[in-house]
Amino acid sequence: MEFSLLIYEVANRVATITLNRPEKRNALNGALVAELQQAFTLAGADDAVKVIVLKGKGEAFCAGADLEYLQQLQKNTYEDNLADSQALLSLMQQIYQHDKVVIAQVEGHAIAGGCGLVTICDLSFAVPEALMGYTEVRIGFIPALVSVFLVRKIGEGRARELLLTGKLVAAEKAAQHGLITAVIPAESIAAHVAKVAEGLCTEASAHSLKVTKLLVGSVLDMPLENALEMAAKMNASTREHADCKQGIQAFLNKEKPIW
Structure with missing residues (x-):
């Protein structure tokens, strides 16, 4: 299957899905959401794949929705926006309920929808420099879908703090909240994630x-x-x-x- 906005690779029973819009800080739009759904479906159907790694190319993991996409949403009807929201819902539910373990390898900032992707992964490892947060309320939007998963993951109190303030937190604070699994130095994060994935493949x-x-x-x-x-x-x-x-x-x- 050909992809234009992401890179899909399989090696050693690990499927790596790399967001490939570095010039847009891997921001989400309708086309990228659709390709992510296709990639996770492909990995799910492949018996040679046991673990999935999700990461971003370039300086950011994912900066949330891109500006052109947000501008288009303002012109949509309610029905258009509901269909668009349901497409993102399907992707998040697909990842959360995927048959295979999904690991986020966060080597840059994960903001709004990008942080939402990290939230729904089974395991997540981030570099110390990465900032994470749900900034939707700061632009008059709401962190609607991710709130459902975040409350389940870290509890109502922590979720309220992050969702209502819209503040970005450092990776270390995100780990303390239980949002991510661990903070790993940039020079060793790829090797660490590979080792965790290998352990899941060979030991379980x-x-x-x-x-x-x-x-x-x-x-x-x-x-x-x-x-x-x-x-x-x-x-x-x-x-x-x-x-x-x-x-x-x-x-x-x-x-x-x-x-």
């Missing part, structure tokens, strides 16, 4: 990763009794899966399973 069952993601993403919305019932059923069904049988047999034989 693809089925186990998929089901664990589903469980974590589902139980928060359930009453405790329902969540525990779902967990028990998943536990039982996973015991019958070939990966579990292989892993237990390898453990009993004091061998390392090959995932």
Whole structure:
């Protein structure tokens, strides 16, 4: 599949999706959102892919919506804007609920919608220089879709602080809030992300990763009794899966399973 606004590569069971609008600070528009959906669909359907890395080319990870795109939105009807919002909703839901682990490699600022992309990834690593935040309220807009995911991720109090002030925070503060996984020096972030991805590929069952993601993403919305019932059923069904049988047999034989 050909892409014009991103780069899609697969190596060592890792699909790397690179936002490729460095001259626009990898800002989002309708075309890039559509290409991201296509790329994540492609990675999801590829049995040779186990982990996905999302990053940006150039100085910024993603600066949010681009100016031309924002200008066009002002001319849209409500129906046009709803359709556009639903396209972004589909992308964010696709990444959040993806069968495969998604890692954000943040080597530059992640602002507004760009920070939204970081929010919905399973793991995220950022360089110390990266600033992150949701600046929508400062231009009379709202951080609508990302608010749903951010509250789930870091709690209502921290989410209110970031979303209402619109302030940018340094990577270290973002890590303290739980927004990102860790801060990694620029000279070693690529190697660190590659090592984490390799560990997921070689040390964990693809089925186990998929089901664990589903469980974590589902139980928060359930009453405790329902969540525990779902967990028990998943536990039982996973015991019958070939990966579990292989892993237990390898453990009993004091061998390392090959995932």
